[in-house]
Each structure stands twice: as structure tokens, then as C-alpha cells.
Amino acid sequence: DTTPMTIETSVPFTSHQCDTPSRSVETSPNELLTFFRDMALMRRMEIAADSLYKAKLIRGFCHLYDGQEAVAVGMEAAITKKDCIITAYRDHCTFLGRGGTLLEVFSELMGRKDGCSRGKGGSMHFYKKDSNFYGGHGIVGAQVPLGCGLAFAQKYSKDETVTFALYGDGAANQGQLFEALNISALWDLPAILVCENNHYGMGTAEWRAAKSPAYYKRGDYVPGLKVDGMDALAVKQACKFAKEHALKNGPIILEMDTYRYHGHSMSDPGSTYRTRDEISGVRQERDPIERIRKLILAHDLATEKELKDIEKEVRKEVDDAIAQAKESPMPDSSELFTNVFVKGYGAESFGADRKEVRATLP
């Protein structure tokens, strides 16, 4: 059912150096149901990853996105797969939004062959180049200049597409962001800097890390928009607006007011630097999935039962993918030496004991 319908965002947009998009967002029953399903799937996937981590099937870092799903989903609804996305280490759901599969996610998380990076990247390094998802980056802030570089390439190639570079509130103070913004503004690059403000960088509250936590204004001479990042429709509206703006006028900043339910990574219980009340307050009042559920029910687009069924389906999908991922083998040991270079010219490479293990790079 793609009948157009219009829904008002509950919070107005706040703008800096630019117009403000309308609060009335065009959508359709279909879109709302898709939002629901996609976000439910992301939520379920992240919760399953949590369990796999606790079962020691995932190692190292694992940064979960639950709470922030509306950003990934709303953004995708506004753009096409020819637009580029790049983000930090909290990348599972963004990857899914770009069309990545659960099997690829879980296999990568467990370091298996069927992972999107064949097990070589790990949790922080997901990519899907065929739909213009460029990672998955572990160095805070680095993805912002990289994203502006993608935007440069789009403009250079006259592709009439844009890049969304996502970063956190903690990353928003990084100097390279200001450097890249200046260059992007000078060169009118179609770059959209999306600050996912979940209000904490690890255990540090935004106001302890930033003198001015009004991230949508931090571009100074670059326009910005503050968006309710818990509302997929608001996100969609803002991203549409930003894409148009960027193609015409160059860079723009979107600050998404959002929240992560989980701790920063798996070693962080997430409750030492914020109160349980704060977390449950957000869950009750602003949860992105519940918001859409309410909308669907209010507009009679589906019954409660139908939505529960979707959730059940999603659960099964996730369980099946995990089962399949567990069957996926570890990468072959020869993979140690693949992909060091595209072209190795027959150079030698060495293992830890260089006389025992060495390879010729093709």
C-alpha cells in the first residue's frame, strides 16, 4: 500500500544558516511497515550480537546500535544506493541498511569466511562497495574527511549523488572534521556530515567533551540542522532536505538527537555514567520502533498481532542466520597473505617465523 500520507514530526527542526524543512513528512503505509520491520530486525540483530559476545563467539570490540535505528532507516528512505555512506565502528545496522545480509554480519562478527570482510575486518570494519557503503572505521573522526573525499569523487565524476558521513558527538570535536569541512565548503562538495548525537562518547557526556554541544551549529559558516534522531520520518525529511542542499550548495551538517541503549562497547555496562532512569525514560518516551508502532496502530495500518508476527519472523530470521554463520568455516589460513596488495608483483611476505611461513604476494 503506497498511498501517500502525511505525518507531522513531533519535534520541530532547528536550523543554522539555512531554511528549515517542513514538519509534515510524506510517507505511506508501506514505508511505515518497512520502517517497523527494518528497525525490528536491526534491534534483534544487535541483541543477538550481545548474546554471541557473552558466549565468547565474538571477540574484541563490538559496538551496538540499538536505540539509534531510526537514523539508519530514515536516511536510507531518503536516498539511493548510488549515494555513499561512511561511518565509524558502530556499523552493523548501517551495513544492513545498505542491503548487507544477516549472514554476512554474524559471520564477520564471529570471524568466519562468509563475513562481509571474510572474517578479516571484524565488527568495526564492514563494507559494501556495490551499494556504496565505505565502512566501518575504527579511528574516531577519520571517516569524516574520507566521506568528504567520496563526495569529492562524486562531484569530480559528475554523478549528481551525495555522501553521508556519520560520526558521534565525541568525534565532533576532532580537528580533522573542521579541516575537511573547510575544504568541502571551499569546493562545494556534496557532503552531508551526520552527527549521531547519542550524548555520550564512551563514558563522557557531551557537555564534558564540548564547550558547545550544539553540533548542528559547529560548522560555523556551514549550514546545519538539528533533527529528532529517534523519529525515522524526521530523519528521512532531513536527509532529503540535506541531499538537495548539498547538490546545490555544498556541505551541510545534520545533528541527529539519538540514544544508544547499550554501553559503548561490550566491556561497558553503560550504567556508570548515566542513570538507569535516563535510559528507561528514553525507551519509554522516544524509542524509534515504538514510535512507528504507535503510528501504524493509530492509522490502522496493521493490527498489534500483525506487528508481533513481524517481530517473530524477524527473530527467526536472526536465529537462522546465526545458525548458518556458525556453520561457516574460519577463513583459510592462506588468507593471512591475501589482500595485502591488489598487485604484489611477487614480493615476499613473512609470517611470525619467517623461515617457516612465507608467501609470495601475487
Add this chain to the structure above:
Amino acid sequence: DTTPMTIETSVPFTSHQCDTPSRSVETSPNELLTFFRDMALMRRMEIAADSLYKAKLIRGFCHLYDGQEAVAVGMEAAITKKDCIITAYRDHCTFLGRGGTLLEVFSELMGRKDGCSRGKGGSMHFYKKDSNFYGGHGIVGAQVPLGCGLAFAQKYSKDETVTFALYGDGAANQGQLFEALNISALWDLPAILVCENNHYGMGTAEWRAAKSPAYYKRGDYVPGLKVDGMDALAVKQACKFAKEHALKNGPIILEMDTYRYHGHSMSDPGSTYRTRDEISGVRQERDPIERIRKLILAHDLATEKELKDIEKEVRKEVDDAIAQAKESPMPDSSELFTNVFVKGYGAESFGADRKEVRATLP
């Protein structure tokens, strides 16, 4: 003659997020004559350095400050030697302003023993710690966080003093500047960022390097002031204002509108990216020395002849210092291995041929 007198700056200050200091500047005949003499000395020194460079007595880089003298001189008039200064590579006159001697300058430029860094630093690396001058830095922008660190130390030590960190318009886009500014604002550091806007970073005009060349506003949430940097009195007024502000409220930016007559360094004729008319226009209308000369004559504080005599004296001082510096020996070859560490614990260090030349670090 220290009779107070008041002089109006010819250009008003422009402020960002703060009050504007009064255009009426308190001064005295004595101060004006000192300004004249000090600036004439700096000018002469830089012109002599130019000749020495052309005579191949100075090697490598040599960045001259002529045109910008009012900044060094006005700043010193507002502060004490307990306040810290740190700058980039264009550091000869700042060093002189802090009480460094001509002999130290010329000896360092020629790589001699009597240089302020015993010939080991070179043109870009002058220091005078006993009057809180911390260099002389060759990496564009690096001195800004360093300066904020000095300010941190002053506050930590409860010294009630401030730091002036000078940087160019080119440097003003550096990310580390924004990082340091955020931290300084969070911690209320008594840091004054002085952007010496001479309108070019090497051959690049400000507007080609910055989307927003309003440098006094680039601190966004940090206050700023735009100052006529060709007017020593305006500089003095602004620096006094900034010092008070910084001790009370933390960081502030001063943009000094100034001009360098010479090219960027000695290999730059300085005339390919700007017109000769532009240069001679500034010389005629805004020259910092001529402005003070006119003030002195207009107020009958000295005769034209007396001022010419000062210039003659200054010339002789410079010539004498050069003669003396030429007599200064090269540093002893043992200096190759001194000052690598303060404490070397008897570690070995090596020359190019390690079996021929090696040293034990004390």
C-alpha cells in the same frame, strides 16, 4: 616623558561574542618614541637579514617580519615578561621584542656559537625561556596547542599570567587549533590566540584557503576581536583587553589585520600572487612605522631630524651586531651530540659512520 596622552585608533575594533575595547588608547611620548625605535630596529634587522641571505651567509629558510612589526611591539607594551609568547617560524622580531639581542639573532641566522640556540636551531627556532618566549616552531599550527599548554601550566601554577599564541591566516584552518580551542574553553585557560592575518599563507590568498576568512569569528563559541594590526596602539589596546578577558573568562581570539612586505621566505619574490600596487599601497597608507612617525611629529614629540637620527643609530647597531656575529665561531663539533637529552645515562649515540664517530651522552 611619561605624561599620559590619549590617541584614537583610526579603525574601530570589531568584536564577536564579547565587548569591544575603546578606541581611545592611553599612551605617552616615551612609549611612542620607544615604539618608533623598536620597530625601526626590527625593520632594519630584517632588511639586513635579507642581505645576509643573499650573500649566502644565512642558509635554508628565512622568514622576515617587516610590515608586521606593530604586532610584536604593541603586544609587548600590553603585557609583562611573565606572560608567555609562542609563535611560528617568522620569529626574529618576536624574539627581539622579548629582550633577545641582535647578536643572538644574527649569530643564530648564520649558525654561530653566539646564536640564541648556539647555531643549532636556525631561523625558525629562536627561544628565550628566561622571558617566557617558547619559540619559534616550524610546523604550521603546532604552536597553538603548545601555547594553550603554556596557558594550562600558568593556570595550574596559579601564576595569574597569560599566553599569547601567534599563528598565521594560513594556519587558522588547522584542525589542531580547533581542538585546542575547545579544550581551552572547557578548562577556561588563559590563552590568547593571535591570528596575524597578513592575508597570504605563502602564495595562497586567505579567501582561497578559508571559506570564512573572518578569523576573529572562527572560534565560534569563543570570543574574538578584529584589530588593526598595523597600528601598535590598537594592538596594545586589544592585547590589554584580551589579557583581562583571558584571566577572567578563558580563551579569546585576536585577529590582527597586518601585512608582510617580503615574500614568504627567501625563495619567494612575493610578487607573483599579489600586485606591486597592493604592496606599495600598504606601505604608503598603513605602514606601522610611518604611522607612529606621523603621530610623533603631529604631537611635536620629536623633530624629523631626531627621528632620522634614531634610524641612523639603529642602523649602526645592526651593522655592529652583524660584524660581531661574523666573528662568532661555528659551534664546536662536539655540539653535534649535546642536548639530545638532558640526561643521557651514558647511552651511546652515533655519527654517520658509527665506527668512526660516536659519543656517550652524559
Add this chain to the structure above:
Amino acid sequence: MSADPKVFLMGEEITKGLLEKYGPERVLDTPITEAGFTGIGVGAAYYGLKPVVEFMTFNFSMQAIDHIINSAAKSNYMSAGQINVPIVFRGPNGAAAGVGAQHSQCYASWYGSVPGLKVLSPYSSEDARGLLKAAIRDPDPVVFLENELLYGESFPVSDEVLDSSFCLPIGKAKIERAGKDVTITAFSKMVGHALKAAELLEKDGIDAEVINLRSIRPLDRSTINASVRKTNRLVTVEEGFPQHGVGAEICSSSASVVEESFGYLDAPVERVAGADVPMPYAANLERMAVPQIEDIVRAAKRACYRSVALAAAA
């Protein structure tokens, strides 16, 4: 830190304990802006304070590396001794478990190549305590490379080490295990591997001497040299990339094995190092990418049996 009020600590996500003990004036939580806060730390050191700058891991020190090299390491020299820089840069270095390519690099050889820096790398609790104190007291910039995986391990500690006056000398290696057949040099986590390898080698009748380098710069060339002159065989172990690594230096340093001890070597030196690839995530590949105890054992045996093997091959 309690002894000298000029010492202060800054970095991201600093542990609550220290903050409570020394207060927010001396323990400063910073935003995620390494270049900015490192520059501020170095500036504070110019003024005469003694900052301890913490990186969450040394991978992030690359954001600030210009300040470590150009602002810290070179200042005392460029100023002919006017501006010394008493600062410590510390943090976990090298591979942790399962953190992938961007979070696993070892910076010992990079920082160890730079004149003006001191580079320390503790292995045991004794090292950590004694070397950190030495680093903080030192008037020069010190890069202090810790290892996340060692934070979890426990070591026996003597009373001497627990004494508040305990401190270790900079620039001196420690012979962790004396032996006569083969010298194994290592630092950080790899010292533990080398010691375990030595135990296994003992079962095969090989008596290995294990040197814990402790200081990468200055390198204790004389201790290494003396050992090699005794054992006539050398295995170097490190976690970092092999090319231009610490092992390469030890093998060829003039004051060291090849050049000065040239006449003494009975077998080619053996270098064990991280594999020459970015760190993979998958557990099986990761295991191949970092030196294992059996790699050290194998290399040591090769060094000891080499003359035989060569003869057999000929």
C-alpha cells in the same frame, strides 16, 4: 605522582580511581582530540610541569605524532638545552585480542628510531612500577609502551619492588633468565612468550638466556652483546611488523651482534616478529599474525642446530 605536585595526568576516559585520589586539577579528562591535548601536554612541559599524557591506545598517538616528534623530541636540541620537555606519553601498544587492523599496531620501532625520545616497554609488574616512576622523574620525553593483555596478568613482586623508593634505571635491559646456549631478546608481552619458550627448550637440553629489553631507546647494546658473545646464537622476538623493526636493529647494530660480535656468531640470527600483514580479525588468522611460543622454540632450535642442518643440506 603524589611526590611531585608538578605531575599531572591527562587523557580520554581516565579511570575514576585516580580522579578521586588526586582531584580534577591533576587528573584531566580530555575530549577525543589527541593532537590538541598532546600539544597542550607538551606546552605544559615546556613551562616546567610534568604531564603524563595517556593514549587510549598508541594507535591513536598517530593523530598526535607530530607533537611527540617535532614538538617534544626535538625541542631540547633545537633550543640548545633551553626548552627541555619532561613528559611521559603512555598507553597500551601492540596487539590486543580481536581488535582488528586499526587497533593492533606496535609503535616501538617508530618511536625507537627518533633521537630525543626515550622509549620504554615494561613486561612485569616490577617493570611497570619501576620504569613508570623513572619515566615520570626523567627530564626528557618518554614514550611508555604498555600492553593491554598484560594488565590482566599477575606477576610475583618482591618487597623491594613494593618499596616506595623503588625505581628502575632507563637504558638497561634485564636478564630474566640466564642461559648459555642461545640469547633470546624480547620486550613487553613477548618476554613472557620467550620465558615459556625457554622452559620448553630446556626439555630439549637447550639452555636459553632471555633478555627483557625494557628500554628500546636507549637500547642496552652492551647487555645484548655480552650475552651473544657468550651464547653465540641470537633470536630476536617482537610483536611488531618485521621490516625496520627492533629485531632488525638488534641484529645489525654496530655495538651489537653482527658488527661487533661478528666473530662470535655460530649461526645466522633468527628474527621472530609479527607477520608482515595488517592484523586480521579472525581468531585463526590473528594467531598466525603474532608470534607464538612455538615460533620462538622453533627459531631457537634452528639457531642451535644450524651447523648440522647446513652440513646436511650441503
Add this chain to the structure above:
Amino acid sequence: MSADPKVFLMGEEITKGLLEKYGPERVLDTPITEAGFTGIGVGAAYYGLKPVVEFMTFNFSMQAIDHIINSAAKSNYMSAGQINVPIVFRGPNGAAAGVGAQHSQCYASWYGSVPGLKVLSPYSSEDARGLLKAAIRDPDPVVFLENELLYGESFPVSDEVLDSSFCLPIGKAKIERAGKDVTITAFSKMVGHALKAAELLEKDGIDAEVINLRSIRPLDRSTINASVRKTNRLVTVEEGFPQHGVGAEICSSSASVVEESFGYLDAPVERVAGADVPMPYAANLERMAVPQIEDIVRAAKRACYRSVALAAAA
């Protein structure tokens, strides 16, 4: 560059000539923000363009080194081949004349240690032309270390080199001068020094073989090895700091002298390198801080006469 429209150039103060030839769309003047524009360059390479990122000198690449290492070198590996990074980082490297400590560092050993990077260092016009073209055509990130002092020198160039199709292979060293008595390895400016040293040595009856490394990574271990097996003596020359340097690698590399050619060495290897100090400004000190021709001659003679000297000393 004219061949492939995907190639573009970016950096500070780029020469007018190129701008006029290729226009402002393909030749981009950047602000002085190395981290920012390098990140942008790498991002553009992710997309499939072929950026040539120019640093005014490689000293300033430290501001952007995280992008070179973490964003460029490791991406192809981390993405299992999805995101390759066809980019060239170029600029003058190492000591120029009289520019002091912050502007004189050689980055060959640092970049050369990193898997995923290719590191080239031309000496002559032939090298510059052939290697730059190879670098631009290469699908992987290439660090291209030039030398300011060589820009001024002129070299004889053959017709072959001038041909528009001329290109050099990556990973191959060039024997600049064949000889039988001692192998001298060098790169960049030091190749010239080594060749001049060889001329002087010839007068003393020593026939030196001079190897121009050209590629620091991959290192052409087989060419070096073959030469050492012939001459039985090795002198390595570089301008950079000695510890963990290119010379250290050559001396100890398994495929190289010490390990594989162990049986072949008649004398300890000799390492000639920059002095182990920050670069001083004063002309006399600066001269001592970089290898001179006579240092190479002396080291080569020592290698050739070592047996004699040893005997005398014994």
C-alpha cells in the same frame, strides 16, 4: 596524468604549470590542512579515482599519517579486497640544506615498515619518471619519497626513458654500477654519494657494486642478496636515523645478507646513516649529521680490509 582522467593532483602551493595544463578541476590547491586533504584524497581513492596527494615535505605527512596508515594501507586487507586504495603520496623527504630539525626527517623506514604500503624512492630522472608513472598506475597506496636536493641536479637521460611508454617495475632495485669487491646499497640522494664513493674506491683498487634500491617496500631482497654473495661485503647507506633504519633491515633480513647469505660474509656489515641526533642548523654540524662521500669510502675500506685489521688488532 594525461592518459587517465581519473588521476588528479592535490596539495599546498602546487606549481602553476600543472594547474595551467590540467585545469583547476584536476589540480587542486588545498589549505594547510594535511589531515583533512589527505583524508579527502584517500576517500576519493576509495571511490575509484586516482589521487596524487602532494606534501610540501614529508615532515608534514605526520599530520596525516593516520590516514596513510589506517585509512589507506590497511583498507584493502580489512575489507578483504573490496576497498582498494589507488593513491600516491608524494613530496620531498629527508634533509634539505639548512632547514633545521623539524624539516629534515627521512620517513623511508617508517613507511617502509607498514604492510599494505608500497614505498618508492627515486634517485635519477629516469627513476623519477619511471617510478612515478608506475606509482600512479598502481592499484595500491604508494608513498613516493623524493629529494629536494635532487630536483636541482641534472641526469643524463636515454631516449628509452623519454619515450612516453617508459615505466619502471615496482619492487626492483637497479645495479647502478657493477663491481666485485663490496656491495653498497643506497636510495635517493645517497645513490649519488655511493657512486662518487665508488669512483674514489676504484683509485684504491676497490671495485664497488652500487645498488640503487628504488623500492624500499617491497624490498628487492634477491638483488641485494645476489650482490652480497658475489662481493661478500656490504655497506648500507641512508640519510635517515640509524636505529630501525633501512640499513638495519638490509643487514638482517632473512632473505638478505645475514640470514641467508650468512656463510658468504667476509666482514661485518657496515651501516652508514644519518647521525643519531635531530638535524642541527649550523653548516658544520649539519655536514656531520648526514653521510658524506668520505664516510662511505671509509666504511667500504673497512669492510674490505677488515680481516687484516682484525688480525692486527688480535
